[in-house]
Amino acid sequence: MSGDARPWDENPLLHVERLTMRFGGLTAVDDVSFSVGGADITALIGPNGAGKTTVFNCITGFYKPTEGMLTLSANDGTPFYLERLSDYEINADARVARTFQNIRLFPGMTVLENLMVAQHNELSRASGYSFGAILGLGQFGRAQQEAIDLAKSWLDRIGLLSRADEAAAGLPYGDQRRLEIARAMCTRPRLLCLDEPAAGLNARESEALNTLLQSIREEDGTAIFLIEHDMSVVMRISDHVIVLDYGKKIADGTPNEVRNDPHVIGAYLGVSDEDAAAMEAGP
Numbered sequence: 001m002s003g004d005a006r007p008w009d010e011n012p013l014l015h016v017e018r019l020t021m022r023f024g025g026l027t028a029v030d031d032v033s034f035s036v037g038g039a040d041i042t043a044l045i046g047p048n049g050a051g052k053t054t055v056f057n058c059i060t061g062f063y064k065p066t067e068g069m070l071t072l073s074a075n076d077g078t079p080f081y082l083e084r085l086s087d088y089e090i091n092a093d094a095r096v097a098r099t100f101q102n103i104r105l106f107p108g109m110t111v112l113e114n115l116m117v118a119q120h121n122e123l124s125r126a127s128g129y130s131f132g133a134i135l136g137l138g139q140f141g142r143a144q145q146e147a148i149d150l151a152k153s154w155l156d157r158i159g160l161l162s163r164a165d166e167a168a169a170g171l172p173y174g175d176q177r178r179l180e181i182a183r184a185m186c187t188r189p190r191l192l193c194l195d196e197p198a199a200g201l202n203a204r205e206s207e208a209l210n211t212l213l214q215s216i217r218e219e220d221g222t223a224i225f226l227i228e229h230d231m232s233v234v235m236r237i238s239d240h241v242i243v244l245d246y247g248k249k250i251a252d253g254t255p256n257e258v259r260n261d262p263h264v265i266g267a268y269l270g271v272s273d274e275d276a277a278a279m280e281a282g283p
């Protein structure tokens with residue numbers, strides 16, 4: 001079910017204002033504004049080369065925007081200005097986690113170790129970088145146990161607890177995708193950014209992904225922002241869809257609103273807005 005029944009964006013977590021990104025003479029993202037609701041699954045879609053990954057890279061700190069403001073509100077209302085932060089600070093302080101188009105697990109590590117590595121920052125903080133930490137004492141010992149418990153609870157949730165000690169590389173592709181999402185969730189993000197999470201999944205794996213993403217929104221209260229080409233995933237699970245074409249935002253609304261928008265139909269079919277509107281209107 002899409003979220004058309006309830007309004008999206010009731011409680012915006014992220015405001016993207018007038019975002020522009022230029023690479024030399026090419027304007028990859030052109031004056032784009034939108035918001036991401038704190039309790040929503042928000043999808044960013046558009047034809048190849050529309051600028052989706054570039055928007056993603058600006059939000060997650062991999063690119064510094066040429067212009068624009070990216071404001072994420074902390075729990076107490078304090079704003080994080082993401083365009084001023086490094087990718088490390090965006091992850092560790094603003095609590096924005098991401099996955100990539102290509103799976104980036106540590107293939108030689110076990111399934112459990114991949115989730116433990118994700119919690120390295122928390123563990124380092126808890127250790128106080130002290131000698132006691134090496135011996136597993138005090139605060140660090142507790143933090144380490146909590147990290148193991150969190151990792152195991154995520155493995156249970158994605159059905160991989162029994163494979164915790166196997167090498168991540170040996171998992172089927174769909175399981176690796178969900179493990180990558182679990183790894184991002186082990187950093188306890190407020191915003192989870194997923195770059196084409198359904199790419200390469202079969203119908204059954206895609207269904208398992210939908211279930212996982214909906215449970216993250218509902219049970220963990222983590223907002224999800226995803227780029228996705230698979231329209232069946234986008235239309236089924238998104239509350240809010242933003243459409244880019246040639247770097248510009250051409251539509252922004254519920255899945256149903258976007259699906260029926262002549263500009264969107266035109267962009268996907270490669271026809272002009274006028275022709276798309278005429279096709280919509282019928283003979």
Ligand SMILES: Nc1ncnc2c1ncn2[C@@H]1O[C@H](COP(=O)(O)OP(=O)(O)OP(=O)(O)O)[C@@H](O)[C@H]1O
Binds near residue numbers: 050
């Ligand atoms: N680092 C870069 N340097 C130069 N040009 C870039 C860079 N990154 C992206 N571009 C260009 O910006 C435009 C938008 O690319 P982007 O990857 O953001 O599109 P996309 O919507 O994610 O496409 P796809 O769906 O194919 O992944 C393209 O013309 C691309 O070639």
